[in-house]
Amino acid sequence: MEASRKFDVVIAGAGPAGLATAMFLVKNRPSLAGRIVAIEKSAHPRFKVCAGGLIPKTMLALDELGIALDVPAVEVIRGEAATPVGSVDLSRNGDVLATVIRRDQFDSMLARAATEAGIEIAQRTRVLGVTQDARGVRVSTDGGIFEAQILVGADGSGSRVRRAVFGAHKETIGRALMTDIAVDPERSPEFVEKRYRFDFRCISGGIKGYSWSFPCLISGAPHLNVGIYDQRSHEFTEEGGEQARMIAELVAAFPELPLDGLKRHAARWQSFPIRWFDARDSYARGRVILAGDAAGVDPLMGEGISCSFEHGKLAAGAICKFLDGNSAALAAYDRELHEGAVGKKLGKLAFAARHFYGPRSRLFFRIARISRRAQEIGVDWYNGARHLDELPTRRLIARWARAVLLGDPVR
Numbered sequence: 001m002e003a004s005r006k007f008d009v010v011i012a013g014a015g016p017a018g019l020a021t022a023m024f025l026v027k028n029r030p031s032l033a034g035r036i037v038a039i040e041k042s043a044h045p046r047f048k049v050c051a052g053g054l055i056p057k058t059m060l061a062l063d064e065l066g067i068a069l070d071v072p073a074v075e076v077i078r079g080e081a082a083t084p085v086g087s088v089d090l091s092r093n094g095d096v097l098a099t100v101i102r103r104d105q106f107d108s109m110l111a112r113a114a115t116e117a118g119i120e121i122a123q124r125t126r127v128l129g130v131t132q133d134a135r136g137v138r139v140s141t142d143g144g145i146f147e148a149q150i151l152v153g154a155d156g157s158g159s160r161v162r163r164a165v166f167g168a169h170k171e172t173i174g175r176a177l178m179t180d181i182a183v184d185p186e187r188s189p190e191f192v193e194k195r196y197r198f199d200f201r202c203i204s205g206g207i208k209g210y211s212w213s214f215p216c217l218i219s220g221a222p223h224l225n226v227g228i229y230d231q232r233s234h235e236f237t238e239e240g241g242e243q244a245r246m247i248a249e250l251v252a253a254f255p256e257l258p259l260d261g262l263k264r265h266a267a268r269w270q271s272f273p274i275r276w277f278d279a280r281d282s283y284a285r286g287r288v289i290l291a292g293d294a295a296g297v298d299p300l301m302g303e304g305i306s307c308s309f310e311h312g313k314l315a316a317g318a319i320c321k322f323l324d325g326n327s328a329a330l331a332a333y334d335r336e337l338h339e340g341a342v343g344k345k346l347g348k349l350a351f352a353a354r355h356f357y358g359p360r361s362r363l364f365f366r367i368a369r370i371s372r373r374a375q376e377i378g379v380d381w382y383n384g385a386r387h388l389d390e391l392p393t394r395r396l397i398a399r400w401a402r403a404v405l406l407g408d409p410v411r
């Protein structure tokens with residue numbers, strides 16, 4: 001029989017969800033250093049299809065882990081959203097709305113921090129299968145067998161762990177595609193005004209999502225990362241099919257950008273699935289739990305990095321309790337992902353996606369445009385500014401009512 005390596009915790013995937021879980025584990029319990037392995041099929045720094053927008057919530061999580069962001073980044077302080085019924089200003093009096101990084105550098109920075117904290121990363125090792133019984137979990141990989149008390153599936157939207165343990169449901173997988181365009185920063189409003197742009201008008205063309213344009217730096221050179229997210233589940237198989245339709249919507253959203261010329265250059269477009277939160281899912285089965293895209297992230301915007309950190313923090317808390325003998329701790333993690341602050345936030349975003357991307361979307365955009373104060377609260381809530389997203393719904397509604405109806409300041 002093949003020899004196996006033994007750990008307390010095995011984590012499939014060394015992206016933000018896997019590395020955050022590992023680092024929160026060691027933060028909570030330093031004695032776990034050397035007893036956790038993250039299995040990663042690639043090697044850092046590895047390319048990841050992602051716009052790299054970190055919302056303030058993610059910056060709070062980095063602070064909590066004691067990680068200083070030491071990769072090139074562009075801070076965004078202004079924002080606008082074009083909607084089918086007019087535009088909305090997302091700016092918040094100079095507050096940072098997003099910090100845009102490149103994922104190869106960001107994830108590599110996290111991997112360095114994790115390694116320094118005593119977490120092993122088994123790179124170029126692919127998880128192939130999972131079995132579990134009352135004594136533990138066995139993870140087979142192309143680099144041998146790993147055994148542990150607990151397995152965390154943090155291996156992204158196409159999670160092998162999820163398929164092996166939870167079954168293969170694909171209905172809540174959307175898709176985003178993107179490209180990068182070199183720009184002259186002095187002539188680009190995204191750089192001059194430190195602005196990002198969203199455009200939801202593609203909803204009228206049948207897309208359940210939006211186009212975006214973010215300023216970013218690639219090897220020090222100013223670029224725009226532009227892309228389009230569609231919550232619907234479809235494969236890009238036919239030539240000229242959904243992918244071509246999405247690119248056409250993106251070109252229509254940003255006609256001033258030289259995107260038209262890129263239409264035929266398939267190699268310049270990168271696309272990747274995003275699994276979004278579905279309250280019917282479960283996130284714990286036996287000794288296996290899911291985190292990040294493998295579990296499901298923001299259905300409205302496809303934002304998943306802050307969610308990966310939140311899942312990681314909760315997973316770490318649950319794992320410590322489980323290792324201490326609380327056999328119900330992983331089931332409690334599942335409940336927390338449904339009913340705790342992150343579950344409630346994702347539930348509200350799923351509700352918003354159903355309405356903003358639904359048959360009466362114009363009505364909902366009209367309502368969203370009525371009150372500037374309501375928009376400010378919405379932006380702060382979404383960004384997790386000052387932990388606003390963790391307020392119980394009752395208090396959030398009270399704050400909203402005071403600001404919108406009585407004119408109280410939003411902060």
Ligand SMILES: Cc1cc2nc3c(=O)[nH]c(=O)nc-3n(C[C@H](O)[C@H](O)[C@H](O)COP(=O)(O)OP(=O)(O)OC[C@H]3O[C@@H](n4cnc5c(N)ncnc54)[C@H](O)[C@@H]3O)c2cc1C
Binds near residue numbers: 227272273304
């Ligand atoms: C085009 C696009 C733009 C996006 N823009 C943003 C944005 O601006 N802001 C934002 O917050 N989110 C954005 N997202 C979403 C974000 O990329 C994800 O939510 C985030 O990467 C989730 O982190 P994760 O750790 O769960 O998964 P991942 O980042 O996918 O990490 C999973 C890791 O597991 C590894 N892996 C996979 N399978 C195996 C296996 N079998 N064995 C071993 N290792 C495996 C992968 O190599 C990877 O390193 C975007 C997504 C797309 C597609």
